[in-house]
Amino acid sequence: MTSIESPSGRGPAVGRGNKMRAAVLAATITELTERGYATLTVEGVAQRAGVHKTTIYRNWKTADGLVADALAGHFATEIPIPDTGAVDGDLRALARSLVATMTAPAGRALLAIALSDAMRLPQLAQAKKALFEDRFRRAEPVVTRAVERGELPAGTDPAELLKALVAPVYFRLVFTEEPVDETTADRAVDVALAAAHARALPTPCRTRPTAGPHFGL
Template identity: 80%
Template sequence: MKSAEPTPQRGPTVGRGSRMRAAVLAATITELTETGYAALTVDAVAQRAGVHKTTIYRNWKTSDGLVADALAHHFATDIPIPDTGAVKDDLRALARALVATMTTSAGRALLTTALSDTARTPQLAEIKRALFEDRFRRAEPVVDRAVERGELPTDTDPGELLKALVAPIYFRLVFTGEPVDETTADRAVDVALAAAHAHALPTP
């Protein structure tokens, strides 16, 4: 009697739908952190996520599309929007959360990815623009509530105030390489609020 052939061993599987999507996006972020954008491959993401690469190609037509989706998902959920009842505390919480996120190894790697190859990859350039727009839009209630409480001038533009808040942080992260910590965040808050109260920010 002929013995039965051994059953081929398959890698781990995460199923379909939202569970599969979450696993693939998380694996993409990890690969970006560990190997960088240039070295990322769909094969490596599939192996890490526990799915077949055909599953990835079926849901994301290109590796750039996969990276763009992973970045959008990550940056949309990494910084919660505070509501402390005081604008200075809200902005401090926002700025400190940004610093905490972007100074991790993962945050630096993802920032590098978001800023790289944008000329060659229009999809990543569009995602970068959309990410900042989404972050400012989600944070607008912080400024709107402060205006309603009388803590900020009525002509304060939420987007311009938030740009003034994050600009010193990103300038150090991207250009000068200077240390970025909670002191950096708190000073950014003071500068942004001073500009708002001096009516030095562009108005709508």
């Protein structure tokens, strides 16, 4: 991240407190999307948010802390956890929402950051870890409800099924750069469910993995 000054002038004033915080975090996401992490500046965020840069520094000790908060806040609410009454519908909604999120400009910007050297920075690495764990924790009820309804075998590990679900999507996004759409999402659901019914998923374990660019789910 550079410290290059942005053009002078700011947007409309946004006041203080929660309104200011929301404006700054939203501006940070927009700057990441349009400029990328490497050229994002506090000055640029301040201008877009309509605040002075000293306001940002009073509320966030570092620019990396600001980016970490912005990413966590944006993606913590980006994908709602569905409850359609059937595991097929729930997983399909999850997978399609993941595809929509990660193919949007903010999702692509996030993925670029997740795969860059920026993730060696402690605050960003911790934000990735926390968000990854939060995604699986929030989505676990989709699997546990399915087990209770008899739609999935007893003992199905929610995290392992969810990893099987997102793997085909991320493989295309990161490695092959093939088109990713709702068809990709639906096929991922079929693969994950087939693996679960065949009892091919790893057995439950107490320790969840914390690596990997799984911000979306």
